[in-house]
Amino acid sequence: MISFLFALSITAWGYYQATHRIGELEANDRIDDNDFELCNEDKVAEYYGMNTDYIGGKKAIKNRILSELQFLDFKESGLLTYRFVVNCKGEIGRFRLKATNKDLQKTEVNSKNILEIEKELRALKNWNPAINKSGYTYDSYYVLNFKIENSKIVDIF
Amino acid sequence: MKKIFKILKILLTVLFTSYSIFVILFLFFSDKEKRYDFASHLQGDYLSQSMFEILKLQNPQNDEIYFEQSVPYNKRGFYKEGFQLLNKAVELKPKMHLGYRGYMKLRFLRDFKGALKDFNRLDSLTPNFVDSPWGEDIDFLMGEAYFGLEKYDKAITHFGKSIENQGEGWVDIQAFVYTGLSEYKLGNFDEAKIQFEKALSQSKYTVEAHLGLAKIYLETGDLTKGKLHLDKAEKYFSYKRNDPYNEYLNEVYESDIVTLRSSGT
Numbered sequence: 102m103i104s105f106l107f108a109l110s111i112t113a114w115g116y117y118q119a120t121h122r123i124g125e126l127e128a129n130d131r132i133d134d135n136d137f138e139l140c141n142e143d144k145v146a147e148y149y150g151m152n153t154d155y156i157g158g159k160k161a162i163k164n165r166i167l168s169e170l171q172f173l174d175f176k177e178s179g180l181l182t183y184r185f186v187v188n189c190k191g192e193i194g195r196f197r198l199k200a201t202n203k204d205l206q207k208t209e210v211n212s213k214n215i216l217e218i219e220k221e222l223r224a225l226k227n228w229n230p231a232i233n234k235s236g237y238t239y240d241s242y243y244v245l246n247f248k249i250e251n252s253k254i255v256d257i258f
Numbered sequence: 259m260k261k262i263f264k265i266l267k268i269l270l271t272v273l274f275t276s277y278s279i280f281v282i283l284f285l286f287f288s289d290k291e292k293r294y295d296f297a298s299h300l301q302g303d304y305l306s307q308s309m310f311e312i313l314k315l316q317n318p319q320n321d322e323i324y325f326e327q328s329v330p331y332n333k334r335g336f337y338k339e340g341f342q343l344l345n346k347a348v349e350l351k352p353k354m355h356l357g358y359r360g361y362m363k364l365r366f367l368r369d370f371k372g373a374l375k376d377f378n379r380l381d382s383l384t385p386n387f388v389d390s391p392w393g394e395d396i397d398f399l400m401g402e403a404y405f406g407l408e409k410y411d412k413a414i415t416h417f418g419k420s421i422e423n424q425g426e427g428w429v430d431i432q433a434f435v436y437t438g439l440s441e442y443k444l445g446n447f448d449e450a451k452i453q454f455e456k457a458l459s460q461s462k463y464t465v466e467a468h469l470g471l472a473k474i475y476l477e478t479g480d481l482t483k484g485k486l487h488l489d490k491a492e493k494y495f496s497y498k499r500n501d502p503y504n505e506y507l508n509e510v511y512e513s514d515i516v517t518l519r520s521s522g523t
Contacts, residue, residue: 104270104271104278105271105274111277111278111281115305117304118303118308119300119303119304119305121304122302123302123303123304123330123331123334123336124302147333148502149333157511157512158511159505160511161511161513180367184334199337203369205337205338206338242334244334246335246367248368256368258368
């Protein structure tokens with residue numbers, strides 16, 4: 102019985118370890134849009150290698166929202182790194198933020214600034230979802246950085 | 259019947275115990291190289307990270323483990339975690355990892371000063387040797403960092419060094435493009451044109467150089483040449499420089515062609 106339970110535990114641990122990856126974003130009803138859905142929860146690709154992108158690239162994102170965010174002030178220089186999902190239909194959601202200072206240590210950002218940035222992100226509609234050679238589209242993760250210097254957002258990439 | 263159950267029980271116990279022992283042997287005691295390759299192959303999976311943790315416990319001074327473990331974190335935007343590991347790799351073997359860390363600071367974080375600090379330190383550790391962080395010439399990368407800092411004179415100096423060290427026929431064509439862009443930013447249009455032309459003499463498909471020339475010709479009133487280079491930029495657009503992970507500082511888009519075309523009509 103003990104050997105069975107031990108083998109079962111190892112198998113369950115191995116299965117969990119082999120089926121989960123760094124950076125998975127699970128739905129959170131408290132903070133996510135209720136109408137945002139993934140096409141396949143079990144198969145979310147990474148942005149690289151699958152050509153997930155905004156039409157016109159990150160430059161288009163920067164051109165569209167950088168000036169809109171200039172009224173925001175930040176306490177510390179560093180990076181705001183958003184990771185989110187571009188679903189197979191080209192819709193975006195599940196925004197998760199990592200804020201780091203210049204030494205790449207975790208830092209806090211006031212909630213008003215976060216809301217304003219996410220409002221601009223949500224307004225971005227021209228996404229190319231991840232696509233394979235056969236033209237089949239997938240859900241995928243995307244990473245977008247906001248660089249903060251001298252209290253302001255100075256770059257988006 | 260009771261005996262059969264007893265035999266079955268023993269068999270199953272042996273089977274489950276053997277299975278558990280096999281898994282434990284693999285995780286903790288099999289060949290380190292094989293486990294490292296296994297973890298590298300499963301990049302980003304929790305299993306890969308757990309294997310790296312075990313390997314680090316057993317080989318705390320092995321820089322390669324920290325380096326490899328950092329990769330998926332940085333690719334996926336977890337820079338705090340990724341750079342903690344990368345910093346450890348640099349601490350253990352600076353000559354081996356400073357270049358990569360500088361490259362990551364340049365391309366993934368756009369931390370231009372931090373990147374230059376790493377490149378300069380690497381350069382000082384390897385006198386009389388031209389380093390190639392992550393396969394790219396160190397002077398090219400330093401030029402790119404200075405370009406990011408808008409220190410165009412210094413950018414030109416380093417791209418020039420890269421061209422000199424690698425040779426005109428072997429250097430990354432973008433060294434000419436960046437030099438042209440830097441000269442343009444300094445207002446030296448003639449020198450900028452020479453550099454863009456050099457890029458095109460290496461490859462007529464260099465979209466970035468066509469756009470650089472188009473911009474100068476349109477701004478200086480030579481609409482015919484401006485249009486010619488815009489047409490070529492459009493024709494060869496699929497050859498533009500891009501990277502699956504990050505946007506280059508001089509990356510061009512179709513919208514640039516549209517904008518220039520409308521400015522020249």
